[in-house]
Each structure stands twice: as structure tokens, then as C-alpha cells.
């Protein structure tokens with residue numbers, strides 16, 4: 001947390017921390033970690049995250065773990081829709097998760113896309129990661145245009161930057177190159193990101209003005 005504070009001061013950015021648990025890790029182990037770190041909520045921890053093996057550990061099977069995590073009083077983000085399994089996205093929305101990483105499988109299912117829009121869920125798209133893992137073999141396999149046309153809250157994300165050897169600049173370039181994403185679109189996606197972020201309304205307002 002001290003490193004975060006240093007970075008904020010040095011680079012003039014606002015940074016928050018999510019602690020990530022893997023879906024395949026035994027539930028008790030993850031809950032022990034989450035319960036241990038939740039005391040850092042005053043120091044920059046703003047929430048939790050679940051990533052990892054989605055095919056063998058679908059959202060429905062994690063329901064208890066998700067509810068236990070929510071009971072700690074902080075929101076969570078959730079990686080879903082990377083294994084062609086749109087049900088994992090639908091169940092995450094049902095469980096009240098407002099920020100979903102990937103959402104790639106949404107392309108297959110208009111009903112769930114409508115749920116994304118109705119619930120105001122944010123879809124954090126990670127193109128490079130999905131191309132590398134085969135979650136989307138081609139950029140045409142991304143639900144970008146469909147979600148865009150329906151007015152869904154899209155944001156541009158990296159997933160794990162070191163694993164995927166990417167950063168936001170590279171991701172932006174991909175969006176421009178393949179989807180013709182405009183400056184106005186990027187502006188809106190970043191407004192979406194601020195609104196979906198786990199911080200106070202006052203801080204969001206401040207960031208929106210700065211943006």
C-alpha cells in the first residue's frame with residue numbers, strides 16, 4: 001500500500017487495489033486471504049476479484065464463495081466468458097457483480113447482452129489476452145460491436161499485463177486498428193471506467209472533470 005501511495009504522488013494518478021483470488025484455489029484458502037486483507041480497506045484496498053480456471057469452476061459452483069466475499073463489505077470484479085461459456089457471465093450478473101472482465105462469450109447470446117445493458121454491468125474487454133488464450137481466435141469473435149450498438153458500458157482493459165505482455169497503449173491501438181474506435185469512443189469508455197470504479201462519488205466527479 002505504501003508503494004501505491006508513492007506512485008500516486010510521483011505520477012499524479014489515483015490508484016486502488018483489488019486482491020485477486022483464483023477460482024481453482026480451495027475456497028477456505030481464498031477466504032482466509034480475503035478476510036486477512038480486508039482491514040486494508042482504509043488504506044487503498046477497494047475490492048476483490050476472481051480469475052482463473054473458469055471452465056472447471058463455473059460461476060454457479062462459486063456462488064457460496066462469491067457471497068462470502070461480498071459479505072466482507074467490499075465489491076468485487078469477476079473474470080467470465082473466456083471459455084465460450086456465457087452462462088458464467090449471466091450468473092455473475094445475477095449475483096450482483098457489476099464489473100465483469102472479458103465477457104467474450106457474450107457474442108453468442110443476445111439475451112445475456114440485454115441483461116448486461118439493463119443491469120448497467122461494465123464489461124472490461126481484454127483483446128490481447130483473449131487472442132493469446134484463444135478465448136476469441138479473431139477480433140471478429142469479440143462482442144465489441146454488438147455491445148457498442150446496444151449501448152453497454154464497455155471499458156478497455158489489459159487483463160494480466162505481464163502475462164500478456166501488453167499495456168493500455170497497445171490495447172488502444174488494437175481498438176483503433178480493428179474496430180475504428182474514435183477519440184469520442186475512448187472518452188466515453190474512460191467515463192465508463194471511472195463510473196464503474198470502486199471509489200467514492202466525490203472522487204469519481206473529480207476524475208471525470210479531470211478527464
Ligand SMILES: [Zn+2]
Pocket residue numbers: 051052079101102159160
Ligand atoms: Zn482475466
